[in-house]
Amino acid sequence: MSDVIELNEIDALADYRADWLRLLRVTPGGTFFRSLEWLQVYWQHFAADQRLRVLMIRDGEQVTGIVPLCVRSIKSKFGVCRILTFPFDDWGSFYGPVSANQTTTLRTALNYIQHARRDWDLIDLRCVDSGGFDRGATEQALKSESVSFERLLWCQTACVDLQQNWDQYLESRSTRARKTYLCSEKRVQQEGDVRYLRYRPRGSGSEEGDPRWDLYDQCEEIARQSWQGRSTTGTTLSHASVAPFFRDAHERAAQAGTVDLNMLYVAGRPAAFNYNYVYEGLVYSLRMGFDPRISVKGAGCVLMGRMIRDSMQRGDRILDIGPGSLEAKQNWYTSIENSYRYVHYSATSVTAKLMQLSHQFADWYRDRFSNESTDERTVTGYSRAHHI
The missing domain is CATH 3.40.630.30 (Gcn5-related N-acetyltransferase (GNAT))
Known part of the structure; x- marks a missing residue:
């Protein structure tokens, strides 16, 4: 049976360096951004207004998955909002758990989050390549744990098949x-x-x-x-x-x-x-x-x-030229890959309910006055700017 160890101090992660390296090697779509080394440097420079919540998933004595998370306080038009999200800030194109079995790891993490202290207004998982290496794991985990969510297109990145x-x-x-x-x-x-x-x-x-x-x-x-x-x-x-x-x-x-x-x-x-x-x-x-x-x-x-x-x-195998400026990259890329944002609103947070209503109104307005499909709706304005 799986259990979870939550770590809130960046220095405490060093004890799991060998586990992290072992799991990164078998993580689909693993990159330097998902490494312990990158997280340590990122946290050293951008820890302000954030609280670390790294979840170590264990089966018996063996660590089988790692879900790096943080709680970030950001400004919204409804006041300060606390989001539980990846400590990533869009420095790359995609992010997610460090594990060979993404779905099981996320299910265990989501189950733990729902029963642990509620220090967030939104669960906001961004930069998820649901159609790529994620293979729908995030969506499957949310549904399996009965966590309601909205899926929005977050960004698009240009890739070259090598x-x-x-x-x-x-x-x-x-x-x-x-x-x-x-x-x-x-x-x-x-x-x-x-x-x-x-x-x-x-x-x-x-x-x-x-x-x-x-x-x-x-x-x-x-x-x-x-x-x-x-x-x-x-x-x-x-x-x-x-x-x-x-x-x-x-x-x-x-x-x-x-x-x-x-x-x-x-x-x-x-x-x-x-x-x-x-x-x-x-x-x-x-x-x-x-x-x-x-x-x-x-x-x-x-x-x-x-x-x-x-x-x-x-x-x-793949060259990811990065998100944005797609027109300038059109001579090079062989495909455009999407990343998505999965949002769950806390039922006990007034701020979350107001934001949910705001997002629903925006969706209704686009449905009525825009030709965009649901998957074409891109939420922007957050990346390293601390807005929603």
Whole structure:
């Protein structure tokens, strides 16, 4: 019979490091974002207004699943709302439990949550790829535990199927996309020697945990010189509010063997970068950019093409180019994948009831005056902004 251990202090998780690593290896769609290393860095930088609730699911003496959660107090038009959610904040595309059996792990966690202290107004599970690696586990668990919910489209991310050869992939692109890439290659090579470098250490366990700060600093400098240096979103590699977080995450990712850093040099100068995390053949493109001070156009395009080709040769499975800006990524992606938000409203919370009525009114209004289908309704405005 399964039982649950709840941990509320980040330091307490270190005792379960071996279990976490073991379970991450068998988690469908596991990524660096679901690792203990990432959660520790995230919590170090963004713990304010959050309370940690990590659930360790055990069968006898063995940990069979981990559900990282937190209670976050956020502002809504109805006042402060407490949500029980993943400690993720949309840094990547998808998130979920760390377990080989997602449904059983979530069922046990939801059963525990319903009988434990009620310190939340909403259960709000976001970035769930219900049609992908999740395979409907979240929805099945909610239904099995009789937890009422609403499902809303949260975001869409662009993906590249890497399980093909480069010639097949290039042939599948539109005529315009192929021409753009091939012309960029020709134009860039006219500027001088072109060199592509990919740094993917295997981790400290294989004596390859060097962060290569020289390469990371080049990425940060390119970001600073590009439009990202003027961005006020607080999410770019060089932005003062998150640069320390990115650097700490980079160091831990290098030690864990999940860094995938790509650089393009033109005439000996760093011209473009693509900074990724990689785990079990799943590559997530965290940030990318090119240096506008270099006169040649198309360096970013060349880097993307060479990176995709190299990933195919390495045997990688999927490249997630990330959510948003889908039009700018249309030359590259082979599919658009959805992530969803599952919301349960506490029956004892006035704030939750008011928010539920507000969401229902919004749905009614869209049904009456919009052509959107239910699955097309996207809830936005929360990501790292603490709004609902």
